[in-house]
Amino acid sequence: MKHFEDVQVGDVMRFGRYEVTREEIVEYARQFDPQPFHLDEEAAKASMFGGLIASGWHTGAMFIRMVVEHMTPEHATSGAMGFDDLKWLRPVRPGDVLSVESEIREKIESRSRPDRGTVKIESRIINQRGEVVMSLVSLVIYLRR
């Protein structure tokens, strides 16, 4: 298990493989982001996106799934405070295959809680063509040894 002491600024991790389906895009959008270009192929074709695209928040949900599956089991984390600087850079479409590249950016010791610290992790979500579709800087809580 990697604790606060074990992660170093500059460490890079690459993980995950998420196949994006039309059914899942529409299912998420119906529940949380019912805009025409997330729901309806015809309306999406007529939009500036030229076809159905995933809700940006859905891409965020796919990101956290890959994190929980591949990173969380090996890291002594206790959730996150949130994130900064989230960018939706390119549309995510049915058939895309996403993966994650994460880099440790900064470690902040807690003054009030000596048993933990905050780690700033910059993550890029990348499609099958190597294009970054989303990026963000997460504020993850790590336990100390």
Next chain:
Amino acid sequence: MKYWEDFEVGETTELGSCSITEAEILAFARKYDPQPFHIDPEAARRSIFGGLIASGWHTCALMMRLSVDAARREEAAATGSPGLDSCRWLKPVRPGDTLTGRTEVLETWPSRSKPIGFVRRRLELVNQLGEAVLAVVGVTMYRRRPAAA
């Protein structure tokens, strides 16, 4: 139709309310955020959270739903978002909570290359005890008002 020109700095909007059930928390987390304190009520009781809590990404999704419904009510000409400056999960969201959203416009500026403009706003979700559970600062794009014919 509410265009970019119609947004004023300082303007606040009530987004309405929604509630969240244990079944919804479990369904979202099983699919997207399967950590024990989101998917296992017993493990959650023993965790630092003292009970089941919603994934922060689920809370964000609920904020998005309230925003989309509010934008539809005011017929806003929204065309998506380039991203967020910040997002903080301030307090746990638990089964049975009712969340109420409000937003405040912080800044507006036009695109130099496209017939759209940007609005930076703060969004907040507050629970039934009046505690802020989510605070976001993000940017939304809106179409410009067409020139009068």
